[in-house]
Amino acid sequence: MLFTLAIIISLVAYFIIGQWAGRRVRHVDDYMVAGRNAPTFVILGTLVASYASTSAFLGETGFAYRGYPFVMLIFAATSTAGCLIGALIFGRYLRRSQALTVPAFFGERFDSRWVQIIAGLTTVVGLGAYMLGVMQGAGMMFTEVTGLPYWMGLVLVWLTYTGFVLYSGSPGVILTDTLMFVVFTAAALGGSAYLIHALGGWSGVLTGLLDQSAKPGIALWHGVLSGDGARFHTPGEALTWGIVLGLVWAAVLATSPWQASRYLMARNEHVVMRSAMLTAVALAVFYALMMLAGAAVNLFKPDLANPEHAMVWAALHVLPAWLSVLILTGVFAAGLSSCSTFLSLIGFSIANDIMGSKHNDRRAMRASRIAILVAGLVTLGLALLQPPAVMAVVWFAATLFASSWGPVAVASVWSRRITAAGAGWGLGVGFVVNLVLSLLDQQGAIDLPVYLHPVLLSTVAALIAIVLASTVTEVRPKAQRYRASLHCDQPELERHWARGTAGIALFTAAAGVGLILFLWRNYAEALARLAPHYQLADSAVTGAYMLSAGFGGMLLIAGVVGFVAVRRRSRQALQSYSAQPEAG
Incomplete structure (x- = not known):
C-alpha cells in the first residue's frame, strides 16, 4: 500500500x-x-x-x-x-x-x-x-x-x-x-x-x-x-x-x-x-x-x-x-x-x-x-496490445536514428557538397535499411555477427546514398548561404561565457581521473588480490585494469578536448573583438 x-x-x-x-x-x-x-x-x-x-x-x-x-x-x-x-x-x-x-x-x-x-x-x-x-x-x-x-x-x-x-x-x-x-x-x-x-x-x-x-x-x-x-x-x-x-x-x-x-x-x-x-x-x-x-x-x-x-x-x-x-x-x-x-x-x-x-x-x-x-x-x-520487451524495443528504436540522422546531421554542418537529394536519401535509406535488417535479425531470418550490426550496415548504406544522390544533383544557393551563416561566431558571447565553459571542461577531465582511480582501486586491484584464490587468468586481471583506465579515460579525453576547443574559440573571438575598432 x-x-x-x-x-x-x-x-x-x-x-x-x-x-x-x-x-x-x-x-x-x-x-x-x-x-x-x-x-x-x-x-x-x-x-x-x-x-x-x-x-x-x-x-x-x-x-x-x-x-x-x-x-x-x-x-x-x-x-x-x-x-x-x-x-x-x-x-x-x-x-x-x-x-x-x-x-x-x-x-x-x-x-x-x-x-x-x-x-x-x-x-x-x-x-x-x-x-x-x-x-x-x-x-x-x-x-x-x-x-x-x-x-x-x-x-x-x-x-x-x-x-x-x-x-x-x-x-x-x-x-x-x-x-x-x-x-x-x-x-x-x-x-x-x-x-x-x-x-x-x-x-x-x-x-x-x-x-x-x-x-x-x-x-x-x-x-x-x-x-x-x-x-x-x-x-x-x-x-x-x-x-x-x-x-x-x-x-x-x-x-x-x-x-x-x-x-x-x-x-x-x-x-x-x-x-x-x-x-x-x-x-x-x-x-x-x-x-x-x-x-x-x-x-x-x-x-x-x-x-x-x-x-x-x-x-x-x-x-x-x-x-x-x-x-x-x-x-x-x-x-x-x-x-x-x-x-x-x-x-x-x-x-x-x-x-x-x-x-x-x-x-x-x-x-x-x-x-x-x-x-x-x-x-x-x-x-x-503488444507484449512488453523493454530493452529490445528501446534499443531497436533508438538506434534507428544513428544510421539515418547521424551522417546527415554531421554533413549538414561540415559538408559543402551534400545536397537536398543527398540528405533526403540519406535519411530515408539509413532508416529503412536499419529497420528492415533489425526486424529480420530479431525474427531470426538472418544471423549477423556483432561486427556487422544492422546499424553499421545501414550507416554505410546511408553514406552511399548521400554520396550518389549528391553527385548527380547540385547544392542550392540558399542552402550554401544557410550553412555559411552557421559558422559565424559571436565574439561578445565568447568573451562572457568561455571562462565558465573551460572550467566545466576541466571539471569533466577531473571527474574522469576520479573515476579511473575509483575503479582502479575498487575493481582492478580488488580483483587482482582475489585472483590467486580463485585461479583467475592473467587476462582477466589485465582486462580489469584496462577497463578501469578506459572508463574514466573517455571522460578525461572529453574534458581535455572540450577545454582546448573552448580556449581556441575564445582566442579567436578576442582577436576578432579587438580588431573591430581598427576596422571602424
Whole structure:
C-alpha cells in the first residue's frame, strides 16, 4: 500500500508541476522550445532524463543481472563520448539556427520541404516505438509493485505525462524532466550504494560474485561466456559488442532528435557545451554504480524469472522502506520524463514538420496539441496490445536514428557538397535499411555477427546514398548561404561565457581521473588480490585494469578536448573583438 500510494502521489505531483509550468506559454517558441532560455542545469536534467529511461533502470540493469555488468561499462565508456562530440560538431550549430525542431533545421539547411518531411516521419515512427518500450517498462513496474493490472499502470502513466504535455509543451517537459532527474539520480546513487555496502563494498560484491557458480564470469570484464543464458561466447565477442554498440549510442547521444532538440531550448551555445559535458559525467557515474548493483542482486536472488525486474525486486525485498520508495518513484520518474519528451517531439513534428502548420501562434499550438493527443492514444493502444520487451524495443528504436540522422546531421554542418537529394536519401535509406535488417535479425531470418550490426550496415548504406544522390544533383544557393551563416561566431558571447565553459571542461577531465582511480582501486586491484584464490587468468586481471583506465579515460579525453576547443574559440573571438575598432 505504501508503494502504491507513493507512486500515485508522484504522478499527481508531476502532473500539477507540469500544468503550473504551462502558465507562461504564450507563443509557439514558448510551447516548442521553452523560449530558448533554459540554463545549464535544466538542459543537463532534461538530457539525462530523456536518455536514462526505464530501459536504463530495468533493461540495462537486467542485462547486468544476467551476467554483464562490466561489458555495460565498456558500452558506457564509448557511448558517453557522444555527448561532447555531438555538442561540438552539431549541437552548438543547431542552437545557432534557432529552428523550432531538428527536422525544421534540416529543411532550412537544405532548402527543402521534403527533407523536413522525411526527417519528421522518421521522428514520429522511431520515437513512437521508443515511447512504446518506455511505457511498457513503466507498466511492468506498476504491476510488480502494486499488484494491480498492467493496463491500469499504462493508463495512469499515459494520463499523467499527456496531461501536462498537452497544456504546457516544452516548458512543462523540461521542468518535470529536471525534477525527475534529481529524483532518479538520488534513487540510483542511494539504492546502489546501499546494496553494495550491504554486501561488504566492492570487494564483498566481487567475492560473492566469484563464489557463486550459477553465472561464472559475471565479476570479470567480459561477463558470462558459458551456459544456456550466455549472450557472448568469447571475450573478443563481448568486447566487440561493447565497443560497437557504444559507438552506435554515441551517435544516438550526438544527433538523435530527443537529445539534439534539447539544445534548441538552451540559453546559448555555451550552455549546450556545458550541459553536454556534465551529462557525460552524470551518465558515467550512473553506469559505474547501477551496473554493479544490478549484478549484486544475484547475491540476494539468483533465479529471477525476468532479469529486467532485478532492481524492482531489490527495492521491494532488500532496501529499507524510505529508499524503496525513492527507487520506485525514481524508476517511474525516468519513464515519465522520457515519455513526455518523446510525445512532445512527435506532436511537434506532426504539426510543424509533416503537416507544415503556418498559422498564427494560437492555431499552431492547437495543431500541436491535437497531434500530441492522437499520437499518445495510438501509442497507448499499441502498448496495451503488444507484449512488453523493454530493452529490445528501446534499443531497436533508438538506434534507428544513428544510421539515418547521424551522417546527415554531421554533413549538414561540415559538408559543402551534400545536397537536398543527398540528405533526403540519406535519411530515408539509413532508416529503412536499419529497420528492415533489425526486424529480420530479431525474427531470426538472418544471423549477423556483432561486427556487422544492422546499424553499421545501414550507416554505410546511408553514406552511399548521400554520396550518389549528391553527385548527380547540385547544392542550392540558399542552402550554401544557410550553412555559411552557421559558422559565424559571436565574439561578445565568447568573451562572457568561455571562462565558465573551460572550467566545466576541466571539471569533466577531473571527474574522469576520479573515476579511473575509483575503479582502479575498487575493481582492478580488488580483483587482482582475489585472483590467486580463485585461479583467475592473467587476462582477466589485465582486462580489469584496462577497463578501469578506459572508463574514466573517455571522460578525461572529453574534458581535455572540450577545454582546448573552448580556449581556441575564445582566442579567436578576442582577436576578432579587438580588431573591430581598427576596422571602424
